[in-house]
Amino acid sequence: MSEIIGYVFILIGLLFDIFGCIGLIRLPDVYNRLQATTKCVTLGTCSILLGTIILKGLSATAIKAFLCILFLILTSPAAAHALARGAHASGVKLWQKSICDKYEDDKK
């Protein structure tokens, strides 16, 4: 039973991963691509690690995988925020159909 649950979690993670990577290909803008990949790929990888925990049971590997999940959830939004800020500072234009740019208004 626990094997089936673990494999289902791994499949959900792979689905999130592939949707995030299709978003990285298809979306029109740096910021949109960053949003798609950060959410989807981080959640997908966390789900794969959760499946590893369920498959391995209570062992050293499971504790290390839990630490890895914690670390990914803590650091991945910070890295994405820094990348978006750097892209905005390096002068990447928004998509032409974007509605508003509050960060540009704040800098004035």
Next chain:
Amino acid sequence: MIGKSKYLRWFVGLLVISAALFLISVYPVPSLLKWQSPFLSRCFFILMICFALCLFRLMRGPTPADRAVAVDTMGILIVGFCAILSIPTGRDWYIDIAIAWALQSFIGALALAKYLEGRGFDE
């Protein structure tokens, strides 16, 4: 003309991705590393497709920020690779590699962000 080529690109991309997923789920898997589980080695091939999509964005990104995003995504995908590798082989140190790779990928993303912002590394 532009509208037609846009729909054609949509169709070709959808066809390629669905054909790859179908082939992976139907065909018998070659035995990599004498793995016991064919399901996990199929998962491995699906992650390789994700990796190929990231490599496409890394080659064709119009701005340097796109390439930085692609590199960050590849770093997170490698953590998933290591987690999947640790299940059938039964070796614990793949998860150690995953933790170290997550740390290194975070620091690399921060360095790339500082480079994009136009600042030096010691500010």
